[in-house]
Amino acid sequence: MGCAGHPQLRTPNIDRIAREGTRFTQAVTASPLCMPARASFASGRYPHNHGMWKNEGELSEAEETFFQVLQKAGYCTAQVGKTHFYEHAEGVDLPQREAYLHGRGLEYVHETAGPNGSKRTLSYLTDEWAKKGLLETFIEDIRAREDSPSGGVWASPLAVDDFLDSYIGRKAAQFVEGYADERPMCLFVGFGGPHEPYDAPGP
Structure with missing residues (x-):
């Protein structure tokens, strides 16, 4: 740079x-792994302290997050995009897990998984892709990347406006633009990239 x-x-x-x-x-x-790194970011503690060593399980409710600290100080805490504080396993409905994230100190939640998790979870984003007829295209592309001996480095079949990180950025901007609360606000925006698969949007 x-x-x-x-x-x-x-x-x-x-x-x-x-x-x-x-x-x-x-x-x-x-941590070089996603979930332990994100748990450390949220809790301010190392993996050997908060107990998340792998990309499985969930951040313990016994761990205080900085979102909870901010809430106690009078902040509105919000989240858009990927948290990955719990496992994004096959069939998990992310909107159904919002209560868990509220318990971790996030008042407003608009969660997505990352590119790999979005092929197996349900979210507001995957609902939007399904309505546009793009979900199967996205899933097929991600699976092709997993099977590619070259690592699957090519442009995403999704247009820039439909791309995961574009969606996250748009939803975060909408939250900020529509924020009318008098309280100070902390917005945690979790983009999917940079992260494998390396699927930058196509032209």
Whole structure:
């Protein structure tokens, strides 16, 4: 990235975001695995403390999250996109799990799975894809990537507007634009990428 001093890469949009926001130069993850890393982010504790070592199970209700701390301080806490604080197993209906996330300190919830989880779970996003006739196309593409000896690196068959991260960004923006509460707000936005499968939207 240009903002990190690379002599050849030109990344004007990322550079602008870095100038206008906060650039973390020493950030590291508590775990290379998704669920333990996200549990650490939410709880502020290492995997050996919160007990999530693998991409299975769920973040214990005994673990206090920073969302709960913010709620106690008078914040509205909201979430759009992927939390992965619990297993996204075959057939899980994410809207039916919202009570679990409310219990973890998230008042407003609009959850999706990531690309791999979206082929086996139900969510507001998969409902939208199904209504547009895109769900089977998406699932077939993800399965083809899993079977590809080259790692399945090619453009997604979904248009930019229908792409998972576009949907998450759009829903997050809608929440912020429609927010009328007097309380301060913390919005946790969980994009699916960057993450395998590497399925950037097509043209």
